[in-house]
Amino acid sequence: MDIVKEIIKKAKERKIKRKEELDQIKRELAKKYKGKFLSNFLILKKYQELLENGEIEKMPFLEEILKKRPIRSLSGIVTVSVLTKPYPCPGKCLYCPFQKGMPKSYLKKEPAAQRAKNLKFNPYLQVQKRLEMLKTEGHPTDKIELRIIGGTWSYYPKNYQVWFIKECFRAANDFEKTKKPKSETLNLKKNLNFNLLVLKKEQKKNEKAKNRIVGISIETRPDFIDKKEILRLRLLGVTMVELGVQSIDEKILEINQRGHGVKEIILATKLLKDAGFKVLYQMMLNLPGSNLEKDVKMFEELFENQDFKPDYLKIYPCALLKEAPLYKLYLKGEYKPYSREELIDTLKKIKTKIPYYVRIQRITRDIPANYIIEGGTKISNIREIVQKEMEKEGLFCKCIRCREVKERFNLKEKVYLFREDYQSSGGKEIFLSFETKDRKKLFSFLRLRIPSQNDVFIEVLKNSAIIREIKTFGELVPIGKKEVAPQHRGFGKKLLKKAQEIAKKEFGLGKITVISGVGVRDYFRKLGYSLKDTYMVKKLF
Secondary structure: OHHHHHHHHHHHHHOOOOHHHHHHHHHHHHHHOOOOOOOHHHHHHHHHHHHHOOOOOOOHHHHHHHOOOHHHHOEOOEEEEEEOOOOOOOOOOOOOOOOOOOOOOOOOOOHHHHHHHHOOOOHHHHHHHHHHHHHHOOOOOOEEEEEEEOOOHHHOOHHHHHHHHHHHHHHHHHOOOOOOOOOOOOOOOOOHHHHHHHHHHHHHHHOOOOOEEEEEEEEEOHHHOOHHHHHHHHHHOOOEEEEEEEOOOHHHHHHOOOOOOHHHHHHHHHHHHHOOOEEEEEEEEOOOOOOHHHHHHHHHHHHHOOOOOOOEEEEEEOOOEOOOOHHHHHHOOOOOOOOHHHHHHHHHHHHOOOOOOOEEEEEOOOOOHHHEOOOHHHOOOHHHHHHHHHHHOOOOOOOHHHHEOOOOOOOOOOOEEEEEEEEEOOEEEEEEEEEOOOOOOEEEEEEEEEOOOOOOOOHHHOOEEEEEEEEEOEOOOOOOOOOOOHHHOOHHHHHHHHHHHHHHHHOOOOEEEEOOOHHHHHHHHOOOOEEEOOEEEEEOO
């Protein structure tokens, strides 16, 4: 490993800033020692060992070059996906695949699913393993977005849900301890209230842990969301709900045997927003009963009709799989997938209609190509292809993901405060953001909701404005550090101050409430908020 030490030494001496400069050093030393061209992963691993042993000083410029897939921590957080165990699903959807030994709709060879299956769907081990991988790749793991996937979450036994999330918190709390405790098995003999108390203890620890869970999302069906379910989700620490909407056309929902209608989607969306949750819609293109024109019009209605207007989107072109009932219709000639060109053209039209306040989380599922029989969804990098074609045609996607600053920030760049008001699910939404003048670079944003006071069903939210989300982009900066990045320019505090001013002066509300992730509670405490129920609350007068 002496060659690695020499690479690190030369990198420091030459004060390198680009990957190409590091590659030049690697070539020189490979020639000198007649060895192979070493991978950045191996160099990073050795660098971390030397740093831990106190043999070298921290070299942030080298870490940046060596880091694997920097994008994983360029939205200010790292995402950890954890899969639940296989459990019966109430749905009978035509397009949904099923494989024995896997949760409904998930396939054994999908990356996250494969990792979960190897770890016997143990939540503690899944979180620990993922954090270890991220750490090894050079990513800070201080701020974690926990994404719970697999089947319909709300249909799983209540005791299992509490245990599952408790184990995720425990894994984050235990991470990097010299001696890690073992994962704990589910004990159904212990009652639900006991398990909730244990969960609460782990949540309390996580408020000051080194690796904090700043948000939790779950996947469920719209017809499983009611007031009681929402109160339960808050106890678990959930901050975002991914609704399997798929379509907002009554007939298409019926053809695809969804088992619910549009009214359930509308009600679930309203209840979640009024409780402060971020709402993500999983939408599908190319479903039986739809066509190219209907798909484009569906996305127009999604943001014209105030009953919908989700905060986040996942757009899944329907993947034709042998494991799904839809395959039988395909064999009979009753279903035809879109061609590659049709799919790309449809996505371009959709992306041009997305408002500034929406983030397209992803396009297409991460399904290995060998599972897919036919159709455009075999294109794994379809988002990139669509983006390039749009650029050639002078088209611009306004979605948050396409504009978030990532590594492209310049501390001298002038930033402006924007405000966008819109009606949504019976309340008023105010989207505040710090952006460049042309709105092509987004640094920070806040979602403020003024619900109809007639519909407030959670006591702590009465006579209150609700901050449903606040986020600053750029590279994840570890808790307590003051490194140069958009995360330490005071954007968050300025947005909070503006939101408080709007709530008090424009709407005469006496308090403001935040649906805070457990790991962010301390941040809000320092700004004068206190924990009430499961929300962070601040009195305005």
